[in-house]
Amino acid sequence: MTVIGGGVAGMSAACALAEAGFRVQLVERRGYLGGRASSYLHPGVNEVIDNCQHVLFGCCTNLISFYQRIGAANKIHWTRDMVMIEPGGHRSKLGPMPLPAPLHGLPRLLTSSAFTLEDKLSLARAFRAMLRPVAADSRETLAEWLIRHKQSRGAIERFWKLVIASALNAEIESIAVPYAAKVIRELFMNSAWAGAMGMSSIPLSELYANAETFLTERGSSVLYNTSVESIERDDEVTAWCVNTRTGKLVADFVVLALPFEALSKLLPNLPPAEGTGKLAAQIAQQEHWPLCSVHLWFDRQITDLDHAVLLDREIHWLYNKGRFQPWRNWKGSYVELVISASRSFASLPRERAIEQSLRELAEFFPAVASAKLVKGALVKEVRATFGVPPGIDAFRPAAAPSPWPNIFLAGDWTATGWPSTMESAARSGHLAAEAVCAEIGEAHRFLVPDLKPRGLMRLFG
Numbered sequence: 001m002t003v004i005g006g007g008v009a010g011m012s013a014a015c016a017l018a019e020a021g022f023r024v025q026l027v028e029r030r031g032y033l034g035g036r037a038s039s040y041l042h043p044g045v046n047e048v049i050d051n052c053q054h055v056l057f058g059c060c061t062n063l064i065s066f067y068q069r070i071g072a073a074n075k076i077h078w079t080r081d082m083v084m085i086e087p088g089g090h091r092s093k094l095g096p097m098p099l100p101a102p103l104h105g106l107p108r109l110l111t112s113s114a115f116t117l118e119d120k121l122s123l124a125r126a127f128r129a130m131l132r133p134v135a136a137d138s139r140e141t142l143a144e145w146l147i148r149h150k151q152s153r154g155a156i157e158r159f160w161k162l163v164i165a166s167a168l169n170a171e172i173e174s175i176a177v178p179y180a181a182k183v184i185r186e187l188f189m190n191s192a193w194a195g196a197m198g199m200s201s202i203p204l205s206e207l208y209a210n211a212e213t214f215l216t217e218r219g220s221s222v223l224y225n226t227s228v229e230s231i232e233r234d235d236e237v238t239a240w241c242v243n244t245r246t247g248k249l250v251a252d253f254v255v256l257a258l259p260f261e262a263l264s265k266l267l268p269n270l271p272p273a274e275g276t277g278k279l280a281a282q283i284a285q286q287e288h289w290p291l292c293s294v295h296l297w298f299d300r301q302i303t304d305l306d307h308a309v310l311l312d313r314e315i316h317w318l319y320n321k322g323r324f325q326p327w328r329n330w331k332g333s334y335v336e337l338v339i340s341a342s343r344s345f346a347s348l349p350r351e352r353a354i355e356q357s358l359r360e361l362a363e364f365f366p367a368v369a370s371a372k373l374v375k376g377a378l379v380k381e382v383r384a385t386f387g388v389p390p391g392i393d394a395f396r397p398a399a400a401p402s403p404w405p406n407i408f409l410a411g412d413w414t415a416t417g418w419p420s421t422m423e424s425a426a427r428s429g430h431l432a433a434e435a436v437c438a439e440i441g442e443a444h445r446f447l448v449p450d451l452k453p454r455g456l457m458r459l460f461g
């Protein structure tokens, strides 16, 4: 049994299959696990940094179950509050109060100074409209929906664009309403726990090192620095030959847990089969969005917050990583700024990106002006996440059937119903593992269902 791709999708498929008794070879092109959610020693700053801050939420049931399976769940630092800061430094705290869902978030939203009365009324209108699930086949964009629901400028700029579009890492004109509705309902309406935010207290690749331990303890293995170049059918032994740059692997089952661009490169080197044309056409419909992160080390503390949402500027999210990664032992502060879906920021050279980030950061935290920047790094991920425009679900293939017998698909972009997230990747891995087991007539359940809505939200399932 070979799983190709050591991202969250491949790891979650491999671990589930190893638990079910398969001997799995997890094959990864790079020298570490994690894929797009990984960390590495950045030579410019001589620090291990994540390629970008990755957050999860209480609603990420499959990712949490994968973390539990590999014994890494206790490394997640959870918070229920979200602090919004306006330029000038004025803060508003959003987060749950002890009221039945979906009312739990309302008191703080209604008293937040980040929104005018008009903004609050339009958000209340929008939340009311989102109480009922949006039809999954809706062709409306979020931008069109916001106009139809008469959203104020402040609500659009400070909530829809900043919180929702940036969680989906795309512009509102390119987001299908069902995906926006999913984010709103899970993060703000279904329950207080569903919207709680988690951040790893250790570097991402270290978090995933547990996956290797889990596999090796069950007779499985991870092959690093092994790039799969082609796959052929060996009809004599009715198995698949997975050809890598360093040798040949033989597998009865294969899970291709690859991003769509890597699968697209591999397609010409897989046997011709009915359905490959359709798969290639589905891949051709996928679109990437960039994400940038700016990592800054100051000689002193610049804020007492772990995390903040920064309003009205290019920098969107602040993670005060020195606070929830205290092992770093950095005497000042290590903060990471995340800039979502901004193609203009992604085109800036390093110096200008850091300069702009510092200038903007000082508008939120006055201490930045007197702090000394000790070092800084810019990480650009040009192909960070896939977009979720209307109609995208028709172009997300299921784990099975794939065009080839005993080959299954996984990856965040496959048919999970979730946007480009670690949860989608974990779901896809669990779905692929279930499909492999079903092929040999074993009914294993790895997919963890969505959290049930709580409180009054139970009436609006």
Ligand SMILES: Cc1cc2nc3c(=O)[nH]c(=O)nc-3n(C[C@H](O)[C@H](O)[C@H](O)COP(=O)(O)OP(=O)(O)OC[C@H]3O[C@@H](n4cnc5c(N)ncnc54)[C@H](O)[C@@H]3O)c2cc1C
Pocket: 004, 005, 006, 007, 008, 009, 010, 027, 028, 029, 030, 033, 034, 035, 036, 037, 051, 052, 053, 054, 055, 056, 226, 227, 228, 229, 257, 258, 259, 262, 266, 291, 292, 381, 383, 384, 385, 410, 411, 412, 413, 420, 421, 422, 423, 424, 425
């Ligand atoms: C900057 C950034 C920020 C993000 N922020 C968040 C966030 O806050 N929260 C969240 O939930 N998600 C976030 N995401 C999205 C999340 O990282 C992805 O959805 C998820 O990690 C995808 O996992 P995957 O396993 O499907 O794919 P990948 O992580 O891309 O894994 C695929 C693996 O396959 C390997 N591979 C490719 N080709 C071959 C080959 N030929 N042979 C062998 N191996 C191969 C790759 O090296 C890689 O390790 C972010 C992504 C980025 C880039």
